Amino acid sequence: MTDIAGYTYDHELPSSPVSPNDLDLLLATLLWTEADAAALRTAGSVLESQIEEILDLWYGYVGSHPHLVVSFSGADGQPSGPYLDAVRARFGQWIRDLCSRTWDEQWLAYQHEIARRHTDTMGRTDQVTSDQSHIPLRYLIAFIWPITATVRGFLAAKGHDEAEVDAMHTAWFKAVTLTVALWAQPYRPDWW
Numbered sequence: 001m002t003d004i005a006g007y008t009y010d011h012e013l014p015s016s017p018v019s020p021n022d023l024d025l026l027l028a029t030l031l032w033t034e035a036d037a038a039a040l041r042t043a044g045s046v047l048e049s050q051i052e053e054i055l056d057l058w059y060g061y062v063g064s065h066p067h068l069v070v071s072f073s074g075a076d077g078q079p080s081g082p083y084l085d086a087v088r089a090r091f092g093q094w095i096r097d098l099c100s101r102t103w104d105e106q107w108l109a110y111q112h113e114i115a116r117r118h119t120d121t122m123g124r125t126d127q128v129t130s131d132q133s134h135i136p137l138r139y140l141i142a143f144i145w146p147i148t149a150t151v152r153g154f155l156a157a158k159g160h161d162e163a164e165v166d167a168m169h170t171a172w173f174k175a176v177t178l179t180v181a182l183w184a185q186p187y188r189p190d191w192w
Contacts, residue, residue, distance in 0.1 A: 044099025
């Protein structure tokens with residue numbers, strides 16, 4: 001269990017509309033391997049002590065782009081500090097979970113909960129009312145690159161050789177792409 005507000009992985013969630021078979025097909029499409037799984041676990045151990053620095057970098061990036069930070073605004077149109085803080089804690093836990101949790105039906109259910117928080121329940125978890133009803137899908141997709149590119153330096157910071165860093169970075173890229181594919185489901189379920 002975790003004490004992060006709004007973090008519901010350890011609580012009962014409705015099943016994801018994405019089946020384990022759908023997940024297997026996505027993993028096959030991503031050319032996911034057991035070597036990727038091992039490299040991602042290693043990445044998780046490398047990133048654990050650097051999560052706050054990673055989040056500082058990512059939040060600086062989001063905060064420097066008005067079209068992105070608007071997603072964290074309250075009814076007054078200004079970024080909500082409490083909302084940013086609450087999401088930050090869950091974002092850090094997402095890093096941990098992506099690298100270390102088993103990608104099973106419970107994990108799929110939580111990914112769907114995250115997806116819903118980008119769409120139809122945006123802001124409700126933290127009682128934030130905003131003029132924005134969802135995060136535009138185009139920004140979720142485009143965010144794959146900054147989340148991938150910026151993590152490489154953190155992966156290299158613990159003395160692993162270049163081949164190990166490459167393997168961790170590739171696994172991270174595939175895993176981030178997977179989650180964004182899962183988070184896209186509520187945007188157009190009939191086409192997903």
